[in-house]
Amino acid sequence: MAATLLAAPVAAADSASDQCTFAKTNHKYSGTPWALQRVNLDQLWSESKGRNVKVAVIDTGVDTANPQLTHAVAPSLGANFLPPKDDKGQEIDRGNSKGTTDTVGHGTRVAGIIAARPMKGTGFVGLAPEATIIPIKQNDAEGHGTARTLARAIRHAINVKADVINISQDTANAIPPDEDLHRAVDEALAAKIVVVASAGNDGLGGNVKKTYPASYPGVLAVAASDRNNERAAFSQSGDFVGVAAPGVDMISTVPKGGHCPDNGTSFSAPYVAGVAALIKAKHKDWTPRQIVAQIEQTAERSIAGYDIRVGWGVVDPVRAVTEDDHPIESPHPDAGLTHAEAPTPAKLTLGETPQERTARIATYVAIGVAVLVAGLGGGAVALRDARRRRRGRVGTS
Template sequence: MYPGRPWALQRVLLDELWSQSKGKNVRVAVIDTGVDTKNPQLTHAVDASSGANLLPDKNGKGQKIDRGKADGTTDTVGHGTRVAGIIAARPSQGTGFVGLAPEATIIPIKQNDADGDGTAETLAAAIEHAIREKAQVINISQDTANAVQPADGLRRAIDDALRHQIVVVASAGNDGLDGNDKLTYPASYPGVLAVAASDRNNERAAFSQSGDFVGVAAPGVDMISTVPQGGHCSDSGTSFSAPYVAGVAALIKAKHPGWTAREVVAQIEQTAERSVAGHDHLVGWGVVDPVRALTDDDHPIEKPTPKEGLTRAQAPTPARLVLGETADERNARLATYVAVGAAVLVAALAGVAVAIRDARRRPAAGGAGTSGAVNDT
C-alpha cells in the first residue's frame, strides 16, 4: 500500500480539477493484459460485463493454455491493472493514490500477455470490441515489435474508432535512448493522440520515443498505480503516460459530451505546458496540464495554435532618468532640515529655561550689612 500522494498527482490541484469533472459514466477501454478487479480501488471502476479476452486458448504448438477469464478481468502480468488504475482508480483510505478520472468506467479488454502473444490482428479486434461496447476513450499502452508497420487491418480499426468519435490515446514507445526519431504503431497513425513520457522536471524521459507524431507528454517516471490482488507498485514507461492523458480525456468528455474526438485532443494539446512556441519532436505540444484543460475551455477548438500557451518573456523596464534631485533625495534633504531645526529649537528652549532659573536665584539689591534671600517659588 502506498500511503502518500504520488508526485504525478502532486503536480495537479485535484480539488480544482474535480470541481469541473470526475469523468462520471465516461467509458474508457483499456486494451492491455487485462484488469484485475480484485484490487479494491478497481472493483467498482470496471464494467466486467463489457470486457473481453481476445487471446487464443492455445499456443503456437497447439497446447491448451489458461488465459484467464473471458471478460478480461484476469491479469497475470499486472500491466493492464496499473494502466487502469492511473485512469480511474477509486479513492481509498490509507493511500493518496487515486485515478485522475475516479468516476469513469473501465472496459477491460485482454489482448496481450507476458509472452507477447498479442498481435496487430488481435489489437485490431480489441479496438472493434471497444467500439461495440460504446467506448468513448480507448487507451493502447503498447506498440508493434521493432516499430514495424502492421498490415492495414489495424489502421482500418483505428479509423473506424475515429469515425465513431472515440478519443484514441496510445503510448509513443520506450526506444528513445538512441536519440533517433522513428514512427511507432498505432501511436503514429493520423488521429491518434501519441503520448511521450516526461519526468519531474517536465522534460522528456530519456527512454521516451521522440518524433513528429508525438502529440503531448505526460508523467511516466516512477509512476505509482494499482496491482493485481491489491496494493500498489512503481513503474516507468510511456505505457503509464498514455493513461494519464486518457484520464484527462475522460474528464473532458464528461464535462463536454458534445465535443468531437478531435476537439478533445486539440484541447489537451492546446492547454499543455510548453517550453517552446509550437510543436516539439520530444514532447509534442508540451506536458499535459489537467487543470488548465478543464478550466480553459470556453469553446471547442479543432487544432492548437502554435504560439498560444507559451509565456512570452518580458523586456526589462529601463530605469527612469531624472535630471537634478530625485524625489528620494529631496525627501531625505527635507527630513534633515526638519531634524536639524528641531534640535536647534530644543537647544534654544533649554537655554532660556536656564537663564530664567539663574536670574531668580541672584540676591536682592540693598545697603551693606543687609542680608536677604529670595526663595524659590
C-alpha cells in the same frame, strides 16, 4: 497476411528485473505520488470526475480484486481475445472471458492511473475516479499480442460504445502492421471515440521513428516526461507525438491489491486518457479531434510551439478542463513567441550624412539664438538697475 507481433507493453527499462513486480500481499502506497502532486485535484474534480464516460483498456486484463478497481470496472462490457494456444501449440492462460484477470499486472496498472477509486490509507487515485473501465484482454502472460487481435479488441470497444480507448503497446521494431489495424483505428475515430496510444520506449540516444498504432492519423500519441517536465530518456521521439505525460516512477494499482511503481510511455498514455475522460464528461458533444486539440493546446510548454520530443508539451489536467470556453480543432503556437524576429540593426554610415549635417546646423542655430536672447535679456536688466541707482543718488544729496 500474418498478423504482426506487438511489442510487449512493458516498462521503459531494458531489463525485466527493473519492472514492477507484485505478489499476493502487496504494499499499499501511503503517500501521494509525484504525478498527482503536480495537479490540484480539488480544482480538477470541481470541474469533472469522468462520470458516465467509458474507457476501454486494451491490455493484459484488469484485475478487479484490487479494491480500488472493483467498482471502477464493468465486467459485463469486457472481453478476452487471447487465443487458446500460442504459435507453438502451448496452452495460454486466458483467465476468464471478460478480461478481469491479469497475470502480468500491466493492464491493472494502466487502469488504475485512469480511474482508480479513492481509498483510505493511500494518496493514489485515478485522474478520472468516476469513469468506467472496459477491460479488454489481448496480451498474453508475457505481454505479447498481435495486430490482428488488437484490431478485434478495438472493434469490441466500438461495439460496447466506449468513449475513450487506451492502447499502451506498439508494434515490434516499429514495423507498420497489417492494414486491418489501421482500418480498426479509423472505425473508432469515425465512431467519435478518442484513441490514446503510448509513443514507445525505444528513444534512448535520441532515436526517432514512427510507432504503431500511435502514429496513425487521429491517434493521440503520448511520450513520457520526468519530474522536471522533460522527455524521459527512454521515451520515443517523432513528429507523431502529440503530448507528453508523467511516465517515470509511476505508482499504480496491481493485481490482488496494493501498489507498485513502474516506468514507461505505457503509463503516460493512461494519464492522458484520464484527462480525455474528464473533458468528455464535461463536454459530451465535443468530437475526438476537439478533445485532442484541447489537451494539446493547454499542455505546459517549454517552447512556444511543437517539439518532436514532447509534442505540444506536458499535459496539464487542470488547464485542460478549465480553459475550455469553446472547442478548437487544432492546437497553435503561443502568440508572440514562435515567430519573434531579431531587432533590425542600424545602417552603418561612414562620415556625416546630409541629414545629420542639417540636424547639426539646426542645433547650433538654436543654441546661438538661445544665448543671444539670454544676453540681451541680461543686458536690459543691468541697464535698468544702473538707472535706478542713479536716481537713488540724486534724491538723497
